[in-house]
Amino acid sequence: MGETLAAICLGACSWQGRVVGQGLRSPAHFLRKNMASRRKGQKKKTTEEITETKELQHSGAEPSDGSSRDEEMSRKRKIKPKKKYIGAHVSMSGGIWKAVESSVAMGGHAFALFLGSQRSWTRPALDTAAAVKFQEACAQHGFDPMHILPHGSYLMNCGSPKEDVFSKSQAMLVDELSRCSALGLSQFNFHPGASIDSTPENCMEKIAQAINHAHQQTPAVITVLENMSGQGSTIGGQFSELKSIIDRVRDKTRVGVCLDTCHAFAAGYDISPPGGVKNILDEFDRVVGLHYLRAIHLNDSKGKLGCHLDRHEDIGRGQIGITAFREIVNEPRLDNIPMILETPGRPGFEYAEQIELLYSLCGKKAKN
Ligand SMILES: [Zn+2]
Ligand SMILES: [Zn+2]
Secondary structure, eight states, X not given: OTTSHHHHHHTTOTGGGXXXXXXXXXXXXXXXXXXXXXXXXXXXXXXXXXXXXXXXXXXXXXXXXXXXXXXXXXXXXXOOXXXXXXXXXXXXXXXXXXXXXXXXXXXXXXXXXXXXXSSOSOOOOOOHHHHHHHHHHHHHTTOOGGGBOOBOOTTOOTTOSSHHHHHHHHHHHHHHHHHHHHTTOOEEEEOOEEOTTSOHHHHHHHHHXXXXXXXXXXXXXXXEEEOOOOOTTEEOSSHXXXXXXXXXXXXXXXXXXXXXXXXXXXXXXXXXXXXXXXXXXXXXXXXXOGGGEEEEEEOEXXXXXXXXXXXXXXXXXXXXOHXXXXXXXXXXXXTTSEEEEOSOOOTTSOHXXXXXXHHHHTTOOOOO
């Protein structure tokens, strides 16, 4: 357990603290937790960025009560630029179908969720009635399975050199893919793994072995590898490592990549300047192949370029800045894939506001 990815991740992503255990914590919790870093950790923004962010925040409705806010979100959700599917990681607490309702309430057109507790290797069987209800809710609100991206358990380390951890991780990957199938979902996103005291080569070999095994055991769900920040011995910070794993996967139609903007920036890929997103996508295409890109995780970064820290920040409020996110939502090569927020979502700038901000940037030309 000490060597698992959970140990690395739970201390790293402020966003992740929200969904471990009993679901979302109170805004007050996050306000307290993040006030200090908010005061000192913000990048100095250009006047243009500050003005733009303020304008966009103030363009959002600020209804006085919960119900009018829901109605407003539902109305806004009907107006969406074509081919852009933005949403957030939502909680399944209270029933898995609640994830769909939460997503609708925040104006999302895509979403991510965990399929079980992040604390336990063993999980109760998926409730068939709940699975049906989930699929009905998805159909009712027009969510295509390709725009729903479950996130794997942080306990898993499919690259572990320890046999017991590896075999438990391999079994959990099979279980996660089986749950996706039962829910009518077609993609599953997870952190590739960490080599701990072994070599990156051994780690990548084991990860591919676990994926190949899971593909044999389950129907056609696509395994989507997430790029990492390169923290500790984690694999997947470099695009070449993702490619190395893909090369060893037998069924190439069932493997893909989810690009996390915070992780990429922390790993040294500078998407922040004008043209940065285009450059990084060109590099991704050259090294991995854009046809493998299945999703984006939209996160600003508390840490600086190349810091290797996995510290998510709200959109436009970190070291990456708003320019990159404007480029992302206007990039045609990112059409029709889910774009998922995993940011802290502080009071006053929660997921609903960040989704609205991102949609408002669609169609806006970059300012150089
Ligand atoms: Zn992740
Ligand atoms: Zn992510």
